[in-house]
Amino acid sequence: MGREPPHRMRRSARLLATLRTSGWRRTLLMRRTAALLLAALALALALRPADAGSRGPVVVAARDLPSGTALTPADLTLATWPGDLVPAGVLTAPADGTGRVLAGAARAGEPITDVRLAGPDAAGRVTGRPGDAAVPIRLADPDVARLLEPGSRVDVVTPAPDGDRPVVLAADAAVLTVVAAEADTISPGQGSRGRLVLVALPRADAARVAAAALSEQVAVTLR
Structure with a gap:
């Protein structure tokens, strides 16, 4: 085979010189890093539970409450929790617990569920x-x-x-x-x-x- 024409050899030499520069290597590294980050983000979104992004109202104790407390509006407050952390049977409005009797002590911020209130649910439990x-x-x-x-x-x-x-x-x-x-x-x-x-x-x-x-x-x- 014959040798490449001089103009092609000069073009190849310039391309190799460009690829060896620090600017080009930095650009290539940034592109690869961005591609990896996008792939990781796509995987995280795919594995996230469907309701993890939703949020719901939760009735929680506004202060430390002893067992046997007859609940008043001042004892309860609303908090917003991630949907996948909301416990079953939780009250969603303070009015649902007002006048009910707390069957066990509750710490401030603790969610109030149906089985924490005196009544048929607590009795059966x-x-x-x-x-x-x-x-x-x-x-x-x-x-x-x-x-x-x-x-x-x-x-x-x-x-x-x-x-x-x-x-x-x-x-x-x-x-x-x-x-x-x-x-x-x-x-x-x-x-x-x-x-x-x-x-x-x-x-x-x-x-x-x-x-x-x-x-x-x-x-x-x-x-």
Whole structure:
């Protein structure tokens, strides 16, 4: 084969000289880096959960709240959370929790869900019996409330008509919460009363205990 013409050789030499310059190498490196970054971004977008970018309102505790708090609007506030972090059953409006009783203590910023509030959901969760009802009883001895906490198991009793052994109204009731003292108001002239306690019971027992609590002294024995 013959040698290339001189003008082609000069053109090839100039091209090689250009490719060897630092400016060209820097441009090539920047293009490769940009291509890698774009590929990594595309992969991250492809792997991101579909709802990760969505955000939703979540009702959270506005301050540290003790167990048994009767919730007021000042106790609750709205926060915006990423959709994939919103827990199931969370309240989405403070009005949904106002007037309800907190079944367990909550820290400031903690989301308030349906099972954190005293009621059928909390009763079924504590006892494992979905049909259980939450029943408020006022203890004859207010000091007994200090011995109780959510999850405690008790028997609900009342004095026998003849003053003999107490009558067991319900066995193995689960304590949902003891209503906070500041929420348990006393009307003038009523004098000192026992603390209000919410217990979870099967519905047949719940009706009997609720009726007895209206007219009789009620106490609990710890299991």
